Each structure stands twice: as structure tokens, then as C-alpha cells.
Amino acid sequence: MDIRSNEPFWLVKNGLLHTYPSLRDHLSCDILIVGSGITGALMAHSFIEKGFDTVLIDKREIANGSSSATTSMLQYEIDVPLYELIEMIGAQGAVGSYKACRDSIDRLQQLVKEIGSPCGFEQKDSLYFASRSKDVKWLKKEFEARKLAGFEVQWLEKKEIKAKYGLLAEGGILSTDGGSVDAFCLAHDLLHYNAKKGLRVFDKTELKKVRYDKDKVLAETSTGAVITAGKIVYCTGYEAQSMLPEKIVALKSTYAMVSEKNNALSPSISNTLFWNTDAPYLYMRTTSDGRLLVGGEDENFRNALRRDALLGRKKDKLVKTVKKFLPELSFIEDFCWCGTFGETKDGLPYIGAHPKFPNSYFVLGFGGNGITFSVIGMDIIPEMIKGSPGLLSHYFRFGR
Numbered sequence: 001m002d003i004r005s006n007e008p009f010w011l012v013k014n015g016l017l018h019t020y021p022s023l024r025d026h027l028s029c030d031i032l033i034v035g036s037g038i039t040g041a042l043m044a045h046s047f048i049e050k051g052f053d054t055v056l057i058d059k060r061e062i063a064n065g066s067s068s069a070t071t072s073m074l075q076y077e078i079d080v081p082l083y084e085l086i087e088m089i090g091a092q093g094a095v096g097s098y099k100a101c102r103d104s105i106d107r108l109q110q111l112v113k114e115i116g117s118p119c120g121f122e123q124k125d126s127l128y129f130a131s132r133s134k135d136v137k138w139l140k141k142e143f144e145a146r147k148l149a150g151f152e153v154q155w156l157e158k159k160e161i162k163a164k165y166g167l168l169a170e171g172g173i174l175s176t177d178g179g180s181v182d183a184f185c186l187a188h189d190l191l192h193y194n195a196k197k198g199l200r201v202f203d204k205t206e207l208k209k210v211r212y213d214k215d216k217v218l219a220e221t222s223t224g225a226v227i228t229a230g231k232i233v234y235c236t237g238y239e240a241q242s243m244l245p246e247k248i249v250a251l252k253s254t255y256a257m258v259s260e261k262n263n264a265l266s267p268s269i270s271n272t273l274f275w276n277t278d279a280p281y282l283y284m285r286t287t288s289d290g291r292l293l294v295g296g297e298d299e300n301f302r303n304a305l306r307r308d309a310l311l312g313r314k315k316d317k318l319v320k321t322v323k324k325f326l327p328e329l330s331f332i333e334d335f336c337w338c339g340t341f342g343e344t345k346d347g348l349p350y351i352g353a354h355p356k357f358p359n360s361y362f363v364l365g366f367g368g369n370g371i372t373f374s375v376i377g378m379d380i381i382p383e384m385i386k387g388s389p390g391l392l393s394h395y396f397r398f399g400r
């Protein structure tokens with residue numbers, strides 16, 4: 001599956017940060033992680049920290065899947081509004097999921113500090129704005145639901161938004177507790193850090209076939225090696241759908257671009273994540289090197305040829321949309337790319353065991369919160385292995 005176009009900004013910016021050998025010998029370990037994106041890297045950190053003998057493989061170069069294409073906004077706000085999620089799964093699961101996402105942003109910040117990663121982590125506010133007046137009513141309902149659940153939120157009127165950001169909107173929810181990061185760089189730094197602590201990493205090594213035994217798995221790779229592992233943890237992102245018997249995620253195509261560096265970006269714009277009530281939604285944030293990053297224009301198909309063929313047209317539309325909402329801002333595009341994106345019906349991830357795969361776990365952080373969900377997986381899977389799964393695992397389970 002071709003999950004992204006060429007030249008996402010992060011690949012160009014960072015280049016080849018670290019490389020690893022492909023696997024040529026048989027080996028054994030406690031935990032085999034498949035996938036070296038931000039999810040696999042976070043899971044590897046968690047397992048090494050807890051003393052598991054851990055091996056990680058990837059069929060591509062490190063973090064060259066979705067984690068090189070992501071726009072990496074870190075939000076506690078899930079794609080499904082809180083009031084709707086409460087109606088769908090009840091307050092315990094909905095508020096619990098929102099709060100876990102909020103906590104995972106702090107955790108990520110601590111982690112970045114701990115490993116000394118120059119991945120440009122920044123704490124930010126988040127403005128969820130109504131693009132049309134008819135959206136104000138339900139957005140206010142969302143505001144009330146969040147306030148009631150104890151989130152730090154403020155309602156901003158049209159005039160206040162214009163004065164603070166120069167943004168044309170009908171009203172919006174301003175939240176603290178957001179962030180942004182370069183997930184490609186962070187995944188690399190996490191793996192590099194943990195490789196020094198015993199993590200064994202192999203790139204260009206595809207998992208081809210698995211024999212699931214009662215107390216272990218035998219994993220055959222494209223390089224002719226067999227890995228005998230106590231448990232296997234699939235961190236294979238959107239490509240995981242192809243190995244599952246049931247449909248869990250709607251795969252689509254999404255588009256993103258960054259501007260040239262712009263010294264005129266105001267501090268209020270630089271300190272805020274923006275997303276709006278359109279469907280598909282437009283989102284914007286600045287990068288740590290002073291560019292405006294914009295994404296959206298989703299299409300409901302995942303064919304890579306069709307997706308990439310639309311890139312030029314989507315770029316023009318994104319530029320036009322930025323100018324519509326931020327008419328006073330000069331936006332000169334620099335890099336533009338696209339990728340596969342996926343959403344679940346309830347906006348929640350799939351994290352846990354699947355009945356068809358013994359001794360195996362999945363960490364599939366789908367949706368606009370993919371990265372924060374992956375951080376949550378760092379606790380859930382080790383807890384499951386210990387036999388004491390936490391409350392949220394119920395809401396993230398397969399077959400829900």
C-alpha cells in the first residue's frame with residue numbers, strides 16, 4: 001500500500017537521520033514490534049523502560065510511513081465532539097478518552113525532555129472555530145460539554161477571534177492543552193535513544209508470515225530470518241486494516257502543505273492550533289521554524305494514483321481557503337504532499353488484543369488524534385500483558 005506521496009516536508013527537512021541494518025539472522029526476544037512509525041517508537045520506549053527484551057522491524061526506512069507525512073497537531077480533542085461521543089458510548093468512556101488524550105500531550109513533552117530530542121515540541125492552545133453561523137449552535141453545545149467535564153475552555157466571539165488572530169470565524173472554543181511536534185524526528189530520536197539501551201532495530205525487513213503458537217509467535221521476514229517472540233505488537237498504522245477480517249477504519253486521502261518561512265506570523269497564531277467545523281475540516285498550525293502548515297481537503301478514496309494526481313489542484317484550494325480565513329496573512333506555499341488517513345466511527349483507536357491473533361496486540365491510533373492515542377497505548381499494552389487492563393481498553397477494543 002502506498003500510504004503517502006513523495007516529499008512530505010519532514011523527510012526533506014530532516015533527511016536520513018539514522019539507518020539500521022536489515023535482519024539477516026534468526027533471533028528471539030520477549031516482544032517483537034512491527035512498525036517504526038511514531039507508534040512503534042513509543043511502544044519500543046515503553047517496553048525497554050519496563051525491561052522487556054525488544055526487537056523492532058520495519059519494511060521501509062525508519063518512520064517512512066504516515067509518520068513522515070503527518071502534520072502532528074497534538075490535541076486532546078477527538079474527531080468526534082465530546083457531546084456526541086457521550087451520546088455514543090457514555091460519559092465514562094468519552095470523558096475518559098478526552099482526558100487521556102490531554103494527559104498524553106504532557107507525557108509526550110516529558111518524554112521529549114527525557115531523551116533530549118530536538119523535535120520541536122511546542123505547547124499550544126487550540127481554537128476550534130465555526131466557519132459558518134449555522135455551526136455556532138452545536139459548537140456552543142460542545143463548549144458546554146467540555147466545560148462540564150472540567151476542561152479549561154473559553155468561548156470566543158467573532159469579534160474577539162478577528163482581533164486576536166486576524167481570523168474570520170463565527171465563534172469558537174479556545175482550549176489550552178494542545179501541542180505540536182515533528183513526529184518523524186521524534187520517532188527517530190526515540191529509537192536511537194532506546195537502541196543504546198538494548199532495543200534491536202532492523203529496517204527494510206518485512207514481516208511476511210506468522211505462526212501463532214500457544215505461548216509464542218514465530219515471525220518470518222522478507223530477509224529469510226525467523227524471529228521467535230513471546231508477544232508481537234502490531235504498530236503498522238493504516239496498513240493493518242488489510243490483515244484484519246473486519247473493517248475497522250474508513251481509509252481516505254488527505255492533503256497538507258507548508259508555507260515558506262514567514263517572520264510576520266503573530267505570536268497568537270504561532271501559539272495556537274486551528275481547526276474548523278467544515279467537513280472535511282481545515283486545520284492549521286505553525287512549525288518550529290516559522291512556517292504555516294495547513295491541511296485538509298480530504299477525499300473519500302485511498303487510491304494512491306488518484307490521490308497524487310489531485311495534489312496540484314488541492315494545493316491551490318488550500319491556499320485559497322487560508323486566504324479566505326486569514327485574509328491579511330501572506331501565504332506563499334513551499335512544500336505540498338498527501339497521504340492516506342483513516343477514521344473510525346467513534347473517533348477512537350483500536351488498542352488491544354484481537355481474537356484471531358493469539359499472543360498479539362495492536363496499537364492503531366487512527367484519526368486526527370493518532371499520535372496522542374499512540375501515547376495512550378504505551379500503558380495499555382504492557383498492562384494487558386501483565387493481565388490488568390485499564391478502563392479505557394474496554395472502549396478501544398476490537399469488536400465494539
Ligand SMILES: Cc1cc2nc3c(=O)[nH]c(=O)nc-3n(C[C@H](O)[C@H](O)[C@H](O)COP(=O)(O)OP(=O)(O)OC[C@H]3O[C@@H](n4cnc5c(N)ncnc54)[C@H](O)[C@@H]3O)c2cc1C
Pocket residue numbers: 034035036037038039040057058059060062063064065066067068069070071072073074183205206207208235236237238239254255256295338339340341363364365366367368369370371372
Ligand atoms: C497528512 C496527514 C496529517 C495528519 N495529521 C495528524 C495530526 O495532526 N495529528 C495526529 O495525531 N495525527 C495525524 N495524522 C495521523 C498520523 O500521521 C498517524 O496517526 C501516525 O503517523 C501513525 O503512526 P504509526 O506509527 O501508527 O503508523 P506509520 O507511521 O504508518 O508506521 C507504520 C509502519 O509499519 C510498517 N509496516 C507495515 N506493515 C509492515 C510489515 N508487514 N512488516 C514490517 N513493517 C511494516 C510501515 O512501513 C510503517 O513504517 C495525519 C496523517 C496524515 C497522512
